[in-house]
Amino acid sequence: SQTIHQWPATLVQPVGSPLSLECTVEGTSNPNLYWYRQAAGRGLQLLFYSVGIGQISSEVPQNLSASRPQDRQFILSSKKLLLSDSGFYLCAWSAWGRRETQYFGPGTRLLVL
Amino acid sequence: QKEVEQDPGPLSVPEGAIVSLNCTYSNSAFQYFMWYRQYSRKGPELLMYTYSSGNKEDGRFTAQVDKSSKYISLFIRDSQPSDSATYLCAMTFRMEYGNKLVFGAGTILRVKS
Numbered sequence: 001s002q003t004i005h006q007w008p009a010t011l012v013q014p015v016g017s018p019l020s021l022e023c024t025v026e027g028t029s030n031p032n033l034y035w036y037r038q039a040a041g042r043g044l045q046l047l048f049y050s051v052g053i054g055q056i057s058s059e060v061p062q063n064l065s066a067s068r069p070q071d072r073q074f075i076l077s078s079k080k081l082l083l084s085d086s087g088f089y090l091c092a093w094s095a096w097g098r099r100e101t102q103y104f105g106p107g108t109r110l111l112v113l
Numbered sequence: 114q115k116e117v118e119q120d121p122g123p124l125s126v127p128e129g130a131i132v133s134l135n136c137t138y139s140n141s142a143f144q145y146f147m148w149y150r151q152y153s154r155k156g157p158e159l160l161m162y163t164y165s166s167g168n169k170e171d172g173r174f175t176a177q178v179d180k181s182s183k184y185i186s187l188f189i190r191d192s193q194p195s196d197s198a199t200y201l202c203a204m205t206f207r208m209e210y211g212n213k214l215v216f217g218a219g220t221i222l223r224v225k226s
Contacts, residue, residue, distance in 0.1 A: 006156075043117070043201065043216035044157070090156050100145040100164075100205050100212045104156035 002027035004105040006091050012111045019064075019078040021108050023091030026072065031093040033074040034102060035066055038088040050074060086112045116140050119202055119217030128226045132189040136202035136217045139183065143204040145212065146178050148187045151199045151219065160200075161187070192224045 003026045013019060025031050032051055036044040046059045048066035056066050063082050067075045074091055091105040119136045126132055134148075145164055149157035161176040163169045169176045175188040185204075189196055199219040205212035 043119075043218045044203075044214075046213065088154075094212075101147070101159060101162055102214055103159060104149075107154070107156045109154065 002093070002095075002103070004091060004093055004103060006089075006105040006108050008108060009106065010109045010111075012113060013081050015083055015112055016080050019076070019081050019085070019110070021076040021089055021091075021110075023074040023076075023105055024072055025093045028072070028093070028095055030071060030096050032096070033068060034092040034094075035064075035074065035076050036090040036092060036104075038090060038107075040087075044090065048076070081112045083112050086110055116215050117202065117204060117217040120220055121218055123221035123223055125223045125225060126192055128192060128194060128224055130192050130224070132187075132192050132196070132222060132224075134187040134189075134200050134202075134220050134222070136185050137183055138185070138204055140204075140206065140215075141180075141183070142206045143215070144207065145205040146176070146185050147203045147205075147214075148174075148176055149201040149203060149216075151201060153198075157201055189222075192222075194224050194226045197222055197224050 005024050034049045035047040038044050048058055050056050050068045053068055064078050089108045092102040094102045117138045147162040148160045150160050151157040163176050163178055166178050166180045173190045177186040199221050201219045202217040203214045205214050
């Protein structure tokens, strides 16, 4: 069966510091991968998606970037965090040929102070 | 106007009640309709998805889609305290890479024992 991992689970970072969040998927090959952000009391906002290694598309301009160095690894980064980057970050995957259904990881709660 | 509207609640019901959760949408290009359940501080879990208008049943859950009215519902029968969570509706439309999910803001459900 497929599983998706995210780490760390919780992170507190000062403004201006760098960020690296990691997501890995097991049990599937060539998945589509996604990064979402969920602000308190709001729905999920798609940040980035990837259909393959090195292929990244950005949905909204922002202070963040994403990379996919391996087939089942997706990384969310920032060089300098802003207060507005605080939120709940979720990684998701969908299977090749079943892109209508996305499955989410446990999430990383980021607080920028 | 948001593409997907969902009442944030909270909706509070006694154990055993039938729960009705609803979303309306404005984009007639949406193709798949989904319901996710999200427990506090966890990632969303896919409950059900459907493509066509009509009803789809899975245990205590029934998903209903009315494309002519642009309205979807999730019914929970014999609600349990363990059903207490935030329920997110989501809809997809086609993009070049596959399907993009658009989420409602989520409805908080509390089932009291």
